[in-house]
Amino acid sequence: MIEYLFWLLLPVAAASGWFAARSSFKKQQSGTGSDCPQKGYFKGLNYILNEQPDKAIEVFVEMVQVDSETVETHLALGNLFRKRGEVDRAIRIHQNLIARPTLNVSQRAHALVELGQDYMSAGLLDRAENIFCELVENSRYKALALRYLKDIYQSEKEWDNAIKVLRRMSDLPRTVRNKTIAQYYCELAEQARETGDVPLVKRHLKQAIGVDPQCARASMLQGELEWESGNVKNALRCYERFISQSPELSDEVIERVYDCHQQLNSVKKFLADLRRLPEAAVGPVTRRVGLRLHSNTDDEKSYRDAIYAALEDHPSLSLTENWLELLSESKEIDSPAELHKLLSVITRLADEDEGYRCQHCGYVAKSLHWLCPSCKHWDSTIPINAIGNP
Numbered sequence: 001m002i003e004y005l006f007w008l009l010l011p012v013a014a015a016s017g018w019f020a021a022r023s024s025f026k027k028q029q030s031g032t033g034s035d036c037p038q039k040g041y042f043k044g045l046n047y048i049l050n051e052q053p054d055k056a057i058e059v060f061v062e063m064v065q066v067d068s069e070t071v072e073t074h075l076a077l078g079n080l081f082r083k084r085g086e087v088d089r090a091i092r093i094h095q096n097l098i099a100r101p102t103l104n105v106s107q108r109a110h111a112l113v114e115l116g117q118d119y120m121s122a123g124l125l126d127r128a129e130n131i132f133c134e135l136v137e138n139s140r141y142k143a144l145a146l147r148y149l150k151d152i153y154q155s156e157k158e159w160d161n162a163i164k165v166l167r168r169m170s171d172l173p174r175t176v177r178n179k180t181i182a183q184y185y186c187e188l189a190e191q192a193r194e195t196g197d198v199p200l201v202k203r204h205l206k207q208a209i210g211v212d213p214q215c216a217r218a219s220m221l222q223g224e225l226e227w228e229s230g231n232v233k234n235a236l237r238c239y240e241r242f243i244s245q246s247p248e249l250s251d252e253v254i255e256r257v258y259d260c261h262q263q264l265n266s267v268k269k270f271l272a273d274l275r276r277l278p279e280a281a282v283g284p285v286t287r288r289v290g291l292r293l294h295s296n297t298d299d300e301k302s303y304r305d306a307i308y309a310a311l312e313d314h315p316s317l318s319l320t321e322n323w324l325e326l327l328s329e330s331k332e333i334d335s336p337a338e339l340h341k342l343l344s345v346i347t348r349l350a351d352e353d354e355g356y357r358c359q360h361c362g363y364v365a366k367s368l369h370w371l372c373p374s375c376k377h378w379d380s381t382i383p384i385n386a387i388g389n390p
């Protein structure tokens with residue numbers, strides 16, 4: 001914490017010190033020598049070193065008032081306020097700076113960048129948007145402004161605008177850009193789906209696949225659309241594409257895939273496909289569906305034994321829960337009370353073990369998020385069960 005504050009305050013101290021020294025030097029040259037600003041600088045630095053950041057800020061604010069032409073000090077101070085969470089003060093400092101007619105073009109742009117970030121921190125996204133739209137025209141800040149605009153449109157769910165901005169972000173690798181644009185089209189498709197506009201949903205999904213043919217989310221949405229329209233064959237094709245693109249997410253669709261095969265009388269092919277799935281990616285739902293089909297459906301004992309055999313190969317809480325459940329329902333057990341106790345513990349453990357983890361930041365959620373709520377990465381979460389712990 002102390003170290004953090006020190007590094008936070010150091011730029012202000014340095015800037016203030018430089019300006020203080022310069023102004024002192026100028027004044028000495030012009031014969032009005034005074035060492036007050038320098039004193040203030042060292043006083044402020046002393047407060048930082050003594051872990052008194054509030055007093056240090058007071059001193060630096062005073063110094064800014066002493067020499068109101070120190071643009072850099074204003075900027076550093078405003079930045080400091082924002083980082084401390086005092087956004088209102090940061091906004092006042094930067095607005096005051098921008099209002100000065102003496103500011104040159106580059107200083108004004110810098111102050112605008114800071115003010116835009118203040119507005120972002122304060123949640124005033126409309127105002128931030130106006131500022132960054134203006135800054136896009138400035139070659140020095142174009143890339144930065146586009147990044148902020150992307151964040152704004154993403155959090156406001158203005159996907160059309162987000163797509164336009166992302167297409168202009170030439171500093172991003174093409175594949176990264178296309179993957180994200182495909183996710184935006186999927187968001188548009190989901191929005192259209194809510195309003196029941198099927199042709200529009202189809203168009204957006206086509207656009208998603210157009211920019212990123214490997215977009216698994218688009219395949220899944222297409223599958224759902226086809227299934228809802230009763231086109232079982234097409235639905236199955238989309239789901240199969242989804243599984244080949246994201247085998248670790250097979251649990252999301254496997255029961256529907258089974259339904260498709262049942263309607264098409266091709267359960268045998270389904271079983272063969274299941275065997276070909278990469279072992280590490282198979283989640284508990286997929287494994288259970290496979291085991292159920294492999295064992296005699298009417299014979300609970302054979303299903304239970306199949307689960308136990310699978311457990312020996314791939315220990316998993318979810319499967320253990322299944323196995324205990326079947327055992328507790330079995331007539332072969334005389335007094336299942338103790339078993340029920342164990343089952344309730346395992347159920348709780350299995351519950352904790354379920355969910356999705358972002359591969360980028362480690363964020364854990366109960367449901368599948370295409371956009372990580374924590375680090376804002378797209379398509380980065382996979383089931384915890386599928387991460388080296390089948």
Ligand SMILES: [Zn+2]
Nearest residue numbers: 358361372375
């Ligand atoms: Zn994340």
